[in-house]
Amino acid sequence: MRVLTFSTLFPNAAQPVNGVFVENRLSHLVQSGEITARVVAPVPWVPQPLVRPGRWDRIAAAPDHEERHGLGVWHPRYPVIPKMGMSVAPLLMYLGVRNTVARLLAAADCDLIDAHYFYPDGVAAALLARQFKKPLVITARGTDLNLIPRFALPRAQIRWAARRADGLITVCHALKQPLISLGIPAESVTVLRNGVDLQAFRPRDRAAARQSLGVSGPVVVSVGLLIERKGHHLVIDAVARMPELTLLIAGDGPERSALTARAAAAGLDGRVRFLGEVAHRDLPDIYGAADALVLASSREGWANVLLESMACGTPVVATDVWGSGEAVTCPEAGLLMPQRSPDAIVAALSALLAAPPDRAATRRHAEQFSWDATTTGQLSLFRRIVAGHGHPQRTARMVAA
Template identity: 50%
Template sequence: MDGIMKVLVLSSLFPNEAQRRHGIFIEHRIAHTYTAEDEVRVVAPVPWFPSTSPRFGAWADFARAPRQASRRGVEVAHPRYPVLPKVGQTLAPWLMAAALARPIARLRERFDFDVIDSYYLYPDGVAAALLSRWFDRPFVMSALGTDVSLIPDWAPSRAMILDAVRRSAATTAVCKALADRLVELGAPAQKLHVVEHGVDLDLFRPPVDRDGLRRQMGLRGQVVLSVGHLIDRKGHDFAIRAVAGLPGVTLMIAGDGPREAALKRLAAERGVADRVRFLGHVDQAQLPALYGAADVTTLCSDREGIANVLLESIACGTPLVATPIWGSPDVVRVPEAGRLAAERSVEAIRAALAGLLADLPNRALTRRYAERYDWAETGRQHRALLARAVSDHGKGRA
């Protein structure tokens, strides 16, 4: 390992007490990136909102987020920054950076950080590029998914993202498809590094008594699991329609969100309300039991980096059917991992599910394949990039 570092982590996706599911994979990633000797502080900006009333939904969650917290022994600050919906997209990185400048300057009086470690390219990564210039510190940023697959479709944000990549010490991507897309957009390939996400292999593991677990849950026959926020992008409606054509197969849906009522109506319209279980929000600690009880997990998203669902499922020994988008082919590339649907359509997803349910791989082999996605290796690769950024910056100032 290189020398001890002082690292400022910057990410608006970092979880907090009001948003417990918010980017928990980032918390896992940084927990495995730094040594015990490294010093780490997290600045996780939260959009400013004046009311905590539940009628404002997610905006009220922002208002309920604490100003300061400690998670896994790491000091976390949640300064507020202004957000101008729709009209403010061009200004978003500048507004974030300007709002963070003073809190970071105060922090620097007692924590003179060596490098900024930023997650999500826009606005966070672009804001990190501005703060890097203002505080004369190198920065590394990480691409996670829609910051490459969607946001750069808008020309002004694309230009800012590409400029930030050029000025970064390094930019990581959680899958090769994201890195390739950045190169297509004009990013310099030498700045890009694929550093895949990992999975908590201790938490997510096959159940000791799978049959007993299934009896406890009242499960009979073959079971498909779909996990994720109930929004259009996750494609739970595709899963419902696909399972409707697979007699006797039960679908469990873990998650909550604005599409819940519409999805329940769809299940009723398709005549499968008795075969679709809506489980609502499920805490992470309870997810391994669901994966372990299911025969197959399906991910029907239209875009993802490498979805946590993929890695969590195979770590529990449960194979996958996934749509062939972005990072999913990087994971579902061997038979023991499952099958990719030919396309994102109900027919293709149904065919892949039917084929996999008829020929399930050995669950022990699925788990063994998952063990390559170790957070420790993710952390080692990421820390090496940060250490090199600090070293190169020091040489440049010498």
């Protein structure tokens, strides 16, 4: 099968960790030998008078085309209007990328469009699928279903795209319900959770990892974009009440200055270390050096950092939101927090560090989350859709939708 993957959530030379989970899923799918793939990963373009100088420079530095791990990736630009363009974002994305997609399909056709993230990406992909008469699969990943449908116009567009799609995937069972609430039949939604690369993420020499990072004593790590939703500020507040702990924060983002100031105000210089953006290949040493990963998110679809940490033998403490409870299912994995607060983090970390699970057992728990089942599920769904494309009953359903 020839697949055209479409998503803004895809790494590029200027943003190497953006949407790496989409790249990983696609890479494992291609490794099956049953598909070939090209990627269209649109990049936003913002008129400079509308933004602070330099704010979008990194995004603008993405190349127009690149090769990543043997995959051709194109980055057409689409206009974004800050604070005003949410409702028209799918249309602007579609208009910005359709010529690129037309050229790619003219050069080498595809059997299916594989879109990731419902809004605006999935809606734009539905417009492309309609124009080029291609079957479409959309994968929901988190905020696209647990937040954006609260807004009336995006909700209507998401419903339209979901009805137009030939296949729908969610990365956890918890994300299936929002689609059902939009009137999508439950049997139309396939749950295929993200996996973890068990070769890349595995237990390392823990003493060497700790020495390379210059840490000793109990160490916890918080990994992710530095934004409020990820809860790094709550972890800092909790660590301030646990004087024996060192906190490593891996990630970058708009809240870095505020988080740095928060740690300094709490007198945590030396106990809270900001590692900046960390390459995916370097994360195993950070997980391996830690006694626990803390994920204090307010929303998550399927948090890949949980599996990565557990695959390295490091248990986790996580807010019990959306798909997290589907990953942390036993004491060997770690603990779920029913509340999102410094108090809850302190309580969970204290309990976990007082009686840590065997790291080998934590690793064994993670081994059930390889990419194999996800790849098998995708191939089965894609085959069924491609085989049925053009069937009269399907055509009638599309027209009705």
